[in-house]
Amino acid sequence: MTLVSALCAGMLAGCGGGSSASTGSTGDSGSNASGDAYNVTVIVKHTDGHFNKVIAGARAYGSEHDNVNVEIQSPTSATSYDEQVNMIETALGNPGIDAVVIAPQQSTSTATLVDTATKPVVALDTDFTSDKKACFVGTGNEDAALNGGKAVAEACKALGKDKPTAVIIAGVQGDETHEARLRGYRDAIEAAGGQVLEVQYTDTMPDKAAAAMEAVIQKYPNGVDAVLSIADDMALAAAKVIKDSGNTNYADTVLCGFDGNQSAIEAVMDGSLTIDIAQMGYDMGYKAVEAAVTVLEGGSVESFIDSGSKVIDSSNIDEYVSDMKSKGLWE
Template sequence: MMKKKLRILLIILLFLVAVIGCIVKFYGTDNRPKVAVVLQDLDSQYWNIVKAGAEKGFREFDIDGKVVAPSFKSKKDVQEYVLKNVLKEHPDVLVVSPLQSSAVKSILQKFIEHQIPVLLVDTDIPLKHKTAYIGTDNFELGRKAGELLASALQPGAKVALIAGDVISPVSGERIKGATSSLEDAGIKIVAQKIDLPNEALPARKAMTTILENHPDVKGVFATTDIMALSALDVIKKQGNKIPVIGADGIIKMVESIEDGTLTGTVAQNPYDMGYISVETALKVIKGEEVRKNINTGVDLITNDNVRQKLDFLKELLK
């Protein structure tokens, strides 16, 4: 009889252990701060550098974090879908680089309504009650790019600008900044190809058209490195050698400086964007006050620092 009671007690005990185990598994025991980082894509080198910075932040600040992005490039509805899934998980803070979409903006407002602070990284948009923007001062980037391009030319030289959506706060501000410094230096902007997708083929076509209509163009500023490298490819194939300034500092652009194809370029700091956005998220979780606009700076890359920059980027993307 006693043995039977012991067996019953043992069965009950095992059942309770199993139930408790399921409850712990369901609710989790990780009490670390939870931060979700939603980027525009993870297909390009640029966004993978942002990801590397964010993941370094997760490790250093002991944060339960993840980086996600749409599976298909430039699909605004896909980013909206990603954000909806993240909202269901209710992170402590959302870090997001938003695509230009009313639907994306609408779902971000829902995060705010659910008392989830929203930090914008890389791309700033007019979002009511956002906590902060972490990224480049794009007007300043354009201004420095224009100055660098002008420094390689004589007053009166003709240049071309290649850009994405100039209504956006990224491309538009970069073009404004570049135009300002180029005009101040007496450089003539004779062609602008704008509202292009950030893809190689449209940029190549744009550069081909520019050279057909303005064979005496002496320089180019493009608002992304993908566009800049595509323009450079067309220029080289036509046997020309003129300065082309990009904006992102990806490896191939930096290598063009090291091999002597270009003398310099300007670059954002995507790694710092990722890292600082996570650092800022933790401050928000702790209730600390943070700046509304956190400028991650712009680097000038020349022969003097190209090897250091290249080594850093290659180490990141191993």
């Protein structure tokens, strides 16, 4: 069974929309000979292509270390705030859990929740400010978006659009990760002499992204040069709206996604998307659990551990797919 197959099997209960998608202990992890196993709970924002890779990496660390148990929990959606708050409170208060890794839906409320934590806490994917936080493991989102935005500007210039006009399809307003990506995109377009015409917040919901793209086409019927999305699902929704609109003025619009999910990479392959910014989600999950265990063992960790990113286009897509296949993350 591939890692993805095992992951999907373990997550069936959560995918059904229950209040908690806890998947229990990971792989073959269990107590070591002395019975001293570390129990690490990883609480993600929700389950999608990116977080599936994060979860796979976290599970892989547990599978490789007999003295580490990894439990995964996921709220029903990216905006199920109360659900995640309850998960965090429960994990922090459970004496059987040794460390908690959190991808916060709301950074401010998460910081408040961990204020009295008596166990190691690691921020995952999205940072938050707290003296109780051991470190943050994630993508350098602003730099990643900046690099992707530069690639978008270059693609526009290759089409003769030296001062590209752009629309940014954002996610949840106030989310630190999404705002960092927005800043990176904006800086890249403006540095290239271009202009960001619109920023549309969509709560990371594809249907809202589709509605936003429809509004953009209505407002700018003569086309825009680039559409940059802060997540793959929104980019794919925008691409479908453009295709279905039949507006030929959008035929050569440069489309950029962010995550590196299989569906988006396949869209780059077939030309539906131009560029995708791939997060190294597997490495992110692996390194987050690794950092938690290091702290439990009395070691020190850097305050920020960058799990990396890569701008994917037609020039390097085969290399990326090969890497995903080698980790069992390509169906």
